[in-house]
Amino acid sequence: MILETERILLREMNQEDFPCLCAILQDEQTMYAYNGIFSHLETQEWLNKQLANYQRYGFGLWAVCLKDSSKMIGQCGLTWQDADGKNVLEIGYLFNRAYWHRGYAAEAARRCKRYAFEELKADKVYSIIRDINIPSINVAIRNGMYVCGRFIKKYRGVDMPHFIFCVKQDTLLN
Numbered sequence: 001m002i003l004e005t006e007r008i009l010l011r012e013m014n015q016e017d018f019p020c021l022c023a024i025l026q027d028e029q030t031m032y033a034y035n036g037i038f039s040h041l042e043t044q045e046w047l048n049k050q051l052a053n054y055q056r057y058g059f060g061l062w063a064v065c066l067k068d069s070s071k072m073i074g075q076c077g078l079t080w081q082d083a084d085g086k087n088v089l090e091i092g093y094l095f096n097r098a099y100w101h102r103g104y105a106a107e108a109a110r111r112c113k114r115y116a117f118e119e120l121k122a123d124k125v126y127s128i129i130r131d132i133n134i135p136s137i138n139v140a141i142r143n144g145m146y147v148c149g150r151f152i153k154k155y156r157g158v159d160m161p162h163f164i165f166c167v168k169q170d171t172l173l174n
């Protein structure tokens with residue numbers, strides 16, 4: 001277990017989480033901002049990338065699990081990402097659609113922000129979000145973030161306008 005909140009636990013993912021990952025990354029509605037679902041190979045590559053992140057940095061996208069049942073309901077965590085040419089520490093979140101609209105994503109994101117400031121001693125953390133992704137933008141706002149930039153990100157062959165959301169260490173609002 002890496003992190004804990006009132007209702008959820010965050011832990012490292014492992015190969016046994018592959019079916020739960022498929023339920024997220026192979027769902028059309030969940031993946032609309034990513035230009036479509038991931039294949040089995042892309043899903044495995046995604047998992048491999050997180051395993052490599054844990055090894056290299058000690059963090060990555062973690063599994064979010066319900067405290068009650070240990071069920072994995074999503075992913076949330078910290079990764080290094082490019083934001084218009086700058087390497088930034090990003091809070092990312094992707095949840096199983098069956099567990100949307102219950103506040104779990106914002107709860108996990110807030111905990112990751114605290115971890116970034118308190119444990120990693122980060123000065124700022126970011127969330128890089130496609131402009132059409134309103135639910136994700138709302139999570140960033142609930143996480144105390146504001147828009148500090150915008151850029152076009154080429155992803156899976158498509159030019160996608162993105163907002164760069166940011167929060168500074170001294171703005172621990174929630």
Ligand SMILES: CC(C)(COP(=O)(O)OP(=O)(O)OC[C@H]1O[C@@H](n2cnc3c(N)ncnc32)[C@H](O)[C@@H]1OP(=O)(O)O)[C@@H](O)C(=O)NCCC(=O)NCCS
Pocket residue numbers: 029030031033093094095096099100101102103104105106107128129130133135136138139
């Ligand atoms: C982004 C994503 C995680 C947001 O999920 P979400 O369910 O909208 O966000 P939360 O879990 O924070 O839930 C917030 C909602 O729960 C409601 N809620 C219900 N019970 C709650 C509680 N106990 N505490 C807080 N909020 C609660 C809130 O009012 C809010 O309602 P709304 O959906 O009508 O706005 C989800 O849409 C997703 O996985 N999208 C696909 C992947 C993706 O695009 N990720 C982002 C890439 S940048």
